Amino acid sequence: MAKVIMTADDSTSIRQMVSFTLNQAGYDVIEAEDGLDAADKLAGIHVDMLLTDLNMPNKNGLELIEWVRSMPRFKFMPIIMLTTEAETEMKQKGKAAGATGWIVKPFKPEQLLALVKRILR
Amino acid sequence: MNESNRFIEEFCHEAEELLSGVEDAVLDIEENPGDQEAVNRLFRAMHTIKGSGSMFGFDAIAEFSHHVETAMDKVRNGTVPVTKTLIDLILVSRDRITAMLAEANGDGPPADPREGEKIIASLKALLSSHGAAAPDENPPKETPEQASEPAKPVQQNQAVYRIRFSPDPDIFFTGMDPVILLYDLADMGECSVVAQTEKVPDLENLSPESCYLFWDIILTTAKRINAVKDVFVFVEDKCKIDIKTVEEEVITSEQMPGPRLGDILVERGDIDRKTLDKQFGTRKKIGERLVESGALSKEKIKSALNEQTVVSKMHKSAAASTVRVPSDRLDKLINLVGELVINQARLTQVASNREDTDLGESVEEIERLTGELRDSVLNIRMMPIGTTFNKFRRLVRDLSSQLNKEIELVTHGAETELDKTVLERLDDPLIHLIRNSLDHGVEPPGLRELKGKPAKGTIILSARHKGTNVVITIQDDGAGLNVDTIRQKAVEKGLIPENAELSDKKIFAQIFAPGFSTAKEVTSISGRGVGMDVVKRTIESLRGRIDIDSVPGEGTKITLILPLTLAIINGLLVSIDDDFFVLPLMSVEECVEIKSKEIEMINGRNILNVRGDMVPYIRLRDRFHMGNRRPEKEHIVITDVNDSRIGFVVDHVIGGHQTVIKPLGPAFKNIKDISGATILGDGTVALILDTNVLLESA
Amino acid sequence: MSVQGIIRTSQYLTFKLDNEIYAMDITTVREVLDIIPITKVPQMPDFMCGVINLRGGVVPVVDLRLKFGLKKATSLKETCIVIIEVILDDEQTILGILVDSVLEVISLDPEQIDPPPRIGTRLKTEFIRGMGKKDTEFIIILETTKVFSAQELAIVQAADDMPVPETSEGANAEEEKNE
Structure with a gap:
């Protein structure tokens, strides 16, 4: 069965690129446009991995990670942050909140795919 | 290619929306300078434009918005107050980005770069007047480990690394499975892993959600130590990771004995010299004595023994001397060992039915020795695949010039060993697959350039061990397989029903059917009657399997999975x-x-x-x-x-x-x-x- | 009357099958085993009754009763496996032969052996090297190279899956099929 990955990002173009890349590789992708939307959608479905932006309206990435980690059924789920190089501090906070790792924007689709495949192997 | 166009379009559309949002936010702030929410909106808009811009190749826009974002960040945390100058600057910046977007889309005049520089300078001046540090001229570019390109075809020296990886007990709560990292290491080269169990508590104190294991890994790889460190980049702050270079391959002039087990243990800090010295003097092997005396755990010794084996092997390969033996003698030996293995299994079974500790112990020892004997005998027949790889260099060079194509053959894992018999029978299938890639896969240079690819095509031939199998891949960056053509052909040949619903992979698999060939014309290079079906049959007769993967426009990858040995x-x-x-x-x-x-x-x-x-x-x-x-x-x-x-x-x-x-x-x-x-x-x-x-x- | 090709006294291993005595040239025989478990190999004719483990080697076993169109043995009390060496497809091959019981090793002079009768046996004539005579009993001396040829053994079970009994009729049918 195809693994399900959620991408939470307020940028439509990035979300689409992530979706398209992962779909091509056979993953099922669920898009969320901000942290709140992600939390809403996560409530009802099974997800194998979360890719989240850090700066988002309504509930930012850090809050989303903390919330997800507090849910028993997601306590071991891999969470990858999409960060920009300037956000070293945010990266640390994200790790402290329970993120598994990160990928630095800009990234190429194949880099994203390599990371996802590696973590979900 | 159309896909990325779609994303670019989407990005422009998104950016326009964000920019009009900027205008609204600016007006809100002007009205009410304390409107934190509007400031946040502004920051996020710039942040998104920067992030997405860089993703889709709008580097100038990304660079410019980075400066505006930094300014907004300072406003957000209160370092810089909202002033008329600031608001003017933001509005000018906004227009500037709009102009850059229009230019990039080809529906606007080229934006004057000097204007952009002026705005940035003003922004910096504004920030520094408020004691806030100006944004870095060139934000340090982090190199994410994912970005590391596949290793260059440069023949690098192998090195042996000793790694002790002690994960944080809570590692599972970060969503990371330590085994993933072990797999990553195994992908880099020859890797032996020993799990150390000494920290595992009694069952009643054991929490199933904690990680008590730590691992000793001996990795032989051509990769640099930084690449090895990169594997652990996600976990390095919480986990203890100790990476040491044990040995770099240098060709020693004289045969040098491998390191002694005791020395390895002392160097690792598992034991001190004094305790070690105490153990000398008796006749047993040092490792056994240390375990018996309780000074060290079995696993620690095992891990050190692994290192000894790997390093000694390197020394040996550096000063390899060979004996030529007729292969039928080897076959005889392998048969005998096979029988020994069978009889030993029987002995073990008989012994386990009798409760005789003495018998049990010696049978266990025989079991170990038999296993070792079997491995080393099978090892005799093992040959590195490199010699086979080398034959293909010439083939690729000659054929590509014949076809007027520019193709480079890159090989990985030439040192991967497999059974000589398997190796010999692999020649023909590999030649066929490489010919196929050359002929049908990689496009002529002109066509490649039209498609935006480098004129020179690449065929990557790689081999690696995976468990008791060897995985060989032949990958090209050519045109890829055409699902529709294959499907049509397969239907024509009656291989699949016309309305069959098949995955792409299943359709690709049709090319292995007897008599299938999609080449429009038969050239002298491929299509001389030996089809992919023969390749498949050969691989299967070696008890292997063949997989095919292809992305249109990006290339084809054929994977052969073969057992290490036929015996x-x-x-x-x-x-x-x-x-x-x-x-x-x-x-x-x-x-x-x-x-x-x-x-x-x-x-x-x-x-x-x-x-x-x-x-x-x-x-x-x-x-x-x-x-x-x-x-x-x-x-x-x-x-x-x-x-x-x-x-x-x-x-x-x-x-x-x-x-x-x-x-x-x-x-x-x-x-x-x-x-x-x-x-x-x-x-x-x-x-x-x-x-x-x-x-x-x- | 003697048989062409048999010019000197040879030793033969005699064994029983149903109520008749058969013999094989002793030089083809490697050893005689008591009956041991036989692993059935699917998709083979019934007379190929399976394989045994002979000191770590896998050796096919032919049930000679079934090969000769007789009924399967009812009692295995004295059943033996005669291990012989034959050439199959230019390859020296070890084969096990299931027989009712092994009797003895005898010497027969050429003049004690008559040519095979043209009629009156259930076997293909080419399977018989000659008819020996000891005391009052006839001994059917088998031509092992013919009985255990690749052609005779390597027959995959027919699709309808019925065992092909090797009666003289069946043998003829088989021959016709081969042409």
């Missing part, structure tokens, strides 16, 4: 009545228990519903006419052969079995479903099933 395979032992059969474990996916009645009920056709997947099955009892005394519960072994799942119904699944293959001989030359036999520990003969053949008849 011994990993099998799954099953039984029907009192007869035993072995299925090659390589193709086994899972085993499902099923009540006979259940099968009957679904039966109409022999198809079983496995968690929503329809899997056809063969009841071996029926196929082999073994009567009808079916047990209450039967088992289905689900295998994946050439990307088709198929189940085999048997009575019982007994378990994994190191199978020493015995040929059945000419008396059974016409038999199809059985590829050989093996002898079990109690002397019973079990038959090895040929899943490839069984699948075809399903």
Whole structure:
């Protein structure tokens, strides 16, 4: 069965690129446009991995990670942050909140795919 | 290519929306300078434009918005107040980005770069006047480890690293499975891993959600130490990771003895010199004595022994001297060892029925020695694949000039060893596959440039070990396979029904069908009658499998998975009545228990519903006419052969079995479903099933 | 009357099958085993009754009764496996032969051996090297190279899955099929 990955990002173009890349590789992708939307959608479905932006309206990435980690059924789920190089501090906070790792924007689709495949192997 | 166009369009559209949002936010702030929410909106808009811009190649826009974002960040945390100057600057910036976007889209005049520089300078001046540091001229570019390109084809020296990886007990709560990292290391080269269990507490104190294990890894790889460190980048702050270079391959002039076990242990800090010295003087091996005296755990010693083996091997390969032996003598030796393994298994079984500790201990020792003997004897036949790879360099050079193509052959893992017999029989299939890539895969330079690819095509030939298998891949960056063409051809040839709903992979698999060839014209290079079906048959006769993967426009990748040796395979032992059969474990996916009645009920056709997947099955009892005394519960072994799942119904699944293959001989030359036999520990003969053949008849 | 080709005194291993005595040239015989478990190999004619483990080697076993169109033995009390060496497909091959009981090793002079009768046996004539005579009993001396040829053994079970009995009729049918 195809693994399900959620991408939470307020940028439509990035979300689409992530979706398209992962779909091509056979993953099922669920898009969320901000942290709140992600939390809403996560409530009802099974997800194998979360890719989240850090700066988002309504509930930012850090809050989303903390919330997800507090849910028993997601306590071991891999969470990858999409960060920009300037956000070293945010990266640390994200790790402290329970993120598994990160990928630095800009990234190429194949880099994203390599990371996802590696973590979900 | 159209896809990325779509994203670019989407980005422009998104950016325009964000920019009009900027205008609103600015007006809100002007009205109410304390409107934190509007400031946040502004920051996020700039942040998104920067992030997405860089993703889709708008580097100038990304760079410019980075400065505005930094300014907004300072406003957000209160370092810089909202002033008329600031608001003007933001509005100018906004217009500037709009102009840059229009330019990038080709529907605007080129934006004057000097204007941009002026705005940035003003922003910086504003920030520094408020004591906030100006944004970095060039934000330090982090190199994410994912960005590391596949290793360059440069022949690098191998190095041996000793790694101790002690994960944080809470590592699972970060969503990271430490085993992933071990796999990553294993992908880098030859890797031996020993799990250290000394920190595992008693059962009553054990939390199932904590990680108590730590690992000692000896990795031999051509990669640099930074690449090894990069594997751990996600966990380095919480976990203890110790990476040391043990040995770099230098060609030593004289044969040098490998390091001594004791020295390795002291160097690792597992033991001090004094304790070690105490142990000398008796006759037993130092490792055994240390374990017996309780000074060190078995695992610690094992890990150090691994290191010793790897390093000694390097020394040896540096000063390799060889003896030529006729191969029939080797065959004889391997046969004898095979028999020894069988008899030893029998001995172990007999010994386990008697409760005699003395006997048990010596049998255990014999078991260990036999295993070692088997491994080293099989090792004698192992040859690095590099010599085979080298033959192809010339082939690629000659053929590409003949075809007026520019193609570079890149090889990885030339040192990967496999059985000489396997290696010899791989020549033809590999030549065929490489020819195919050259001829049909990689496009002529002109066409490649049109498609935005480098004129020079690349074929990557790589080999690596994976468990007891060797994985060989042939990957090109050519045109890829055309699903529609293959499908049409397969329908024409009657290989698949016209309306068949097949995955791309299944359609690709059609090229292995006999007589299939999609080349529009037969050239001298490929298509001389030896088809992909021959390649597939050869691989299968080596008990291997072949997989195909292709992305249109990006290339094709063929993967061959082969057993290390032909003499011994990993099998799954099953039984029907009192007869035993072995299925090659390589193709086994899972085993499902099923009540006979259940099968009957679904039966109409022999198809079983496995968690929503329809899997056809063969009841071996029926196929082999073994009567009808079916047990209450039967088992289905689900295998994946050439990307088709198929189940085999048997009575019982007994378990994994190191199978020493015995040929059945000419008396059974016409038999199809059985590829050989093996002898079990109690002397019973079990038959090895040929899943490839069984699948075809399903 | 003697048989062409048999010019000197040879030793033969005699054994019983149903109520008749057969013999094989001793030089083809490697050893005689008591009956041991035989692993059935699917998709083979019934007379190929399976394989045994002979000191780590896998050896096919032919049930000579079934090969000769007789009924399967009812009692296995004295059943033996005669291990012989034959050439199959230019390859020296070890083969086990299931017989009712092994009798003795005898010497026969060429003049004690008559040519095979043209009629009156259930076997193909080419399977018989000659008819020996000891005391009052006839001994059927088998031509092992013919009985155990690749052609005779490597027959995959027919699709309808019925065992092909090797009666003289069946043998003829088989021959016709081969042409």
